[in-house]
Amino acid sequence: MKGAIRVKECPSEELILRLAQDELDESQSRLIVEHAESCGRCAKLIEEYKATFRLLATERIEAPSPGEWERVMGKVRGSVTEEMHAWPLWARGAAAALATACLMLVLWQARVLMTRPPGELSGLAERSEEALPSEETLFASDTMSVNLASLDNGQLDELDELYAGGTVLHGSDALVFDLTEEEEERLIEELESSPST
Amino acid sequence: MNEREERLLKAFLDGNEAAFEELVKDSWERIYRTVMRIVRNHDDALDVMQDSFVKAFTRIRSFRRASSFATWLTSIAVREAINRAQRDRFRRAVSLHLLGKRPSPAGANPDALAERSAIRERVAQAIEALPPVQRAVFTMRFYEELKVREIAELLGSSEGAVKASYFHAVRKLRRNLSGLR
Known part of the structure; x- marks a missing residue:
C-alpha cells in the first residue's frame, strides 16, 4: 500500500x-x-x-478598512469605464497601421524629391554644362535649381526679365522650363548671344 | 457555482454592473489575505486586488463556470500576486509584522511584548524568504487550507508540482525558524 x-x-x-x-x-x-x-x-x-x-500559525493578516475597499472599488470602476470607452484592440491596431502607412508614404515622397535627377522633374531648372560655355549666362547660381511651381506671378515675371536681359545670370547653367526642343534651342541661342557682364 | 453566484452573474451579464461588486464582495477578504501573504505589502496587495477585479470584469464573458466564481477570481488574483512578487523580489517589502501592529494592551509586560514582536518579525522574514510560487502554494495550503487539487487548478499546475512546492517551502521554513523553537 x-x-x-x-x-x-x-x-x-x-x-x-x-x-x-x-x-x-x-x-x-x-x-x-x-x-x-x-x-x-x-x-x-x-x-x-x-x-x-x-x-x-501566529501570523495574522488584518483586513483592509471599508474606506480602503471603497477606494479600490472606485479605482476598479474608473478603470472599467476607461476600458469600455477605449477603442477595441483591432481598431487601435488599424489606426496605428494607417498612421504608419501615411508616415512611410510621406518619407517615400520626400526621398523621391531629394534623389530624383533634376531632368526628370518638370518645372525645375536644370544644369546643362555642355550646352553653354562656362562663364556664360545662367540663372542665379551654378548650383541652384528652381522649382517654378513654387514661384508666384511676380517672381516669374522677375525671372523672365532676368533671363531676357541676362544681366544677373552667370555661369554655365541654363533654365529649361518644360520647353519644347525648338524653344530650348532658341533660348540657348538667345543666352549665348546676349552680352556678358 | 452556487445559486447566489449564478443569479448575480446573470444580472451582471444582463447589464447590472452593481452585481459585479456583489460577486466580488463575497470573497474579497479571503482573497486579500492570500494576496497579502504572497506580496507581503499592503499597498501592493490592494493594487493586485484592483488589477484582478478589473481583469475579472473585462474577462467575465470568457468565464466557463467550470469552478465557482470565487475560485476563478482567486485564481486571477493569485497569479497576479505571484507575478507582482516575482517582479518586485529585489525590492524590500514592508514586513507584515509592521503592518499588523496593534496598540499594546494596558499593563502588558514590555519584555513579553518585545519577544512576541521579535517572533512575528522572524516568522514574517522566513515567509518572505520563500520564492513567490512556493510562498503562494504554502499560503493556500497552510493558511487557506485548500486541497492540493484545488491549488493545482488555481495555478494551472500539476498536483505533484504543488506537493513538491509545499514540501520544499515547509522544509525551508523549519530550517529558517530553527532558532526560535
Whole structure:
C-alpha cells in the first residue's frame, strides 16, 4: 500500500511533515509515533515541524478598512469605464497601421524629391554644362535649381526679365522650363548671344 | 457555482454592473489575505486586488463556470500576486509584522511584548524568504487550507508540482525558524 511504513524504518520527511500537520490517518500516525519512540532523529524532526507550524500559525493578516475597499472599488470602476470607452484592440491596431502607412508614404515622397535627377522633374531648372560655355549666362547660381511651381506671378515675371536681359545670370547653367526642343534651342541661342557682364 | 453566484452573474451579464461588486464582495477578504501573504505589502496587495477585479470584469464573458466564481477570481488574483512578487523580489517589502501592529494592551509586560514582536518579525522574514510560487502554494495550503487539487487548478499546475512546492517551502521554513523553537 502506498505510504505504508514499517516501524523499524525511518519514515520519509514528507510523511513526518504530514503527521505534524495532522494529515495522516490514525494507523499511519500510530506507526510513525511508535517508530519515533525509539528513533531520536525522527522524534526531533516531528517536534521541529510541529513547532514550526505553531509559529507560522501566529501570523495574522488584518483586513483592509471599508474606506480602503471603497477606494479600490472606485479605482476598479474608473478603470472599467476607461476600458469600455477605449477603442477595441483591432481598431487601435488599424489606426496605428494607417498612421504608419501615411508616415512611410510621406518619407517615400520626400526621398523621391531629394534623389530624383533634376531632368526628370518638370518645372525645375536644370544644369546643362555642355550646352553653354562656362562663364556664360545662367540663372542665379551654378548650383541652384528652381522649382517654378513654387514661384508666384511676380517672381516669374522677375525671372523672365532676368533671363531676357541676362544681366544677373552667370555661369554655365541654363533654365529649361518644360520647353519644347525648338524653344530650348532658341533660348540657348538667345543666352549665348546676349552680352556678358 | 452556487445559486447566489449564478443569479448575480446573470444580472451582471444582463447589464447590472452593481452585481459585479456583489460577486466580488463575497470573497474579497479571503482573497486579500492570500494576496497579502504572497506580496507581503499592503499597498501592493490592494493594487493586485484592483488589477484582478478589473481583469475579472473585462474577462467575465470568457468565464466557463467550470469552478465557482470565487475560485476563478482567486485564481486571477493569485497569479497576479505571484507575478507582482516575482517582479518586485529585489525590492524590500514592508514586513507584515509592521503592518499588523496593534496598540499594546494596558499593563502588558514590555519584555513579553518585545519577544512576541521579535517572533512575528522572524516568522514574517522566513515567509518572505520563500520564492513567490512556493510562498503562494504554502499560503493556500497552510493558511487557506485548500486541497492540493484545488491549488493545482488555481495555478494551472500539476498536483505533484504543488506537493513538491509545499514540501520544499515547509522544509525551508523549519530550517529558517530553527532558532526560535
